[in-house]
Amino acid sequence: MIWTGLLIGVLFGAALQQGRVCFNSAFRDILLLKDNYLLKLTAFVFALQMILFVLLSQLGWMQMNPKPLNLMANIIGGYIFGLGMVLAGGCASGVTYRVGEGLTTAWFAALFYGLTAYATNSGAFSGWLKWVGQFQSTLTTADPTYYVKNAGPTLASVFGLNPWIPAIILAVILVLYAFLTKTSDRPTKFNWKIASVVLAIISALGFITSTWTGRKYGLGITNGWVNLLQGFTMNKPLTWEGTFILGIIGGSLVAALISGEFKFRMPKNPITYLQVAVGGILMGFGAVTAGGCNIGHFFTGVPQLAISSIVASVFFVLGNWTMAWFLFMRK
DSSP states (O other): OTHHHHHHHHHHHHHHHHHTOOHHHHHHHHHHTOOOHHHHHHHHHHHHHHHHHHHHHHTTSOOBOOOOBOHHHHHHHHHHHHHHHHHHTSOHHHHHHHHTTTBHHHHHHHHHHHHHHHHHHHSTTHHHHHHHGGGOBOOTTSOTTTBOTTOOOBHHHHTTOOTHHHHHHHHHHHHHHHHHSOOOOOOOSSOHHHHHHHHHHHHHHHHHHHHHTTOOOOOOSHHHHHHHHHHHHHOOOOOHHHHHHHHHHHHHHHHHHHHTOOOOBOOSSTHHHHHHHHHHHHHHHHHHHHTOOIIIIIITTGGGTBHHHHHHHHHHHHHHHHHHIIIIIOO
16 A cells, blocks of 8 residues: 555645745744745644544544654754754755755755665664664553554643644634734745645545555655665665655656746755755754654644654754854844
């Protein structure tokens, strides 16, 4: 069933490309431009996913699998990842789908992201990962109706609540913000409302189809790049995550070709390739250290109300804002 990863990836890549969705921009634009377009998209898609994940778990179609809490790793890795995404010119999903658009700087960023993630996961830097892993904790008392065994702590499980309670409360707050506040104008193929619904449906389908393969998690980028590189260097078979990455690139390519947006683009200053490579290195190291990237932690983990994902995401934003200030705001 790993072919379902390819299908979900195609849909996700096309949606990201047509919606111009990049979480590096979502974080950075609030600080630099006071632009809340992507923030509103994020709020609405989170609200939808919070409800969908709990509902689908109750129906027995999936089980939520919040990542284990490791404060040291979540904080350090999250901050480094946030720094890297600004240098790379895109988040993990952003550089991945832009590979399919023909953006050559994204090729460099994605390559060094994958290589460093591989090295941190099972190569030269794996000793660091083993050391920081000793601080990890799980919560074994989570309700098996909704969560896998040994799930990481969530806002619901820590306070002994039925997951419907915080999911509904937070979803209502996010929807009120999304629909009752002024929205920055931004020309895209999808408006933020349509993009949010499409992305939430794709995310839910990804969680379900991934569960069919025994993976039991939703969308994620980092391990997919690691799997592709392991296939080249160690002849390991493709996994759902690896085919998902191929699908994102293919879906973005097809969408860009159909819309006339595909173009090989190179920077005016070749030194930009060095900058995005450094950004990719920081993102790869940070994502593996933190236990996830802006998709595995932020996009998929926060809607599960995973404390690890909330902590990591806070530091994604802080790292992003630090580098944005250094590059664009410092006098």
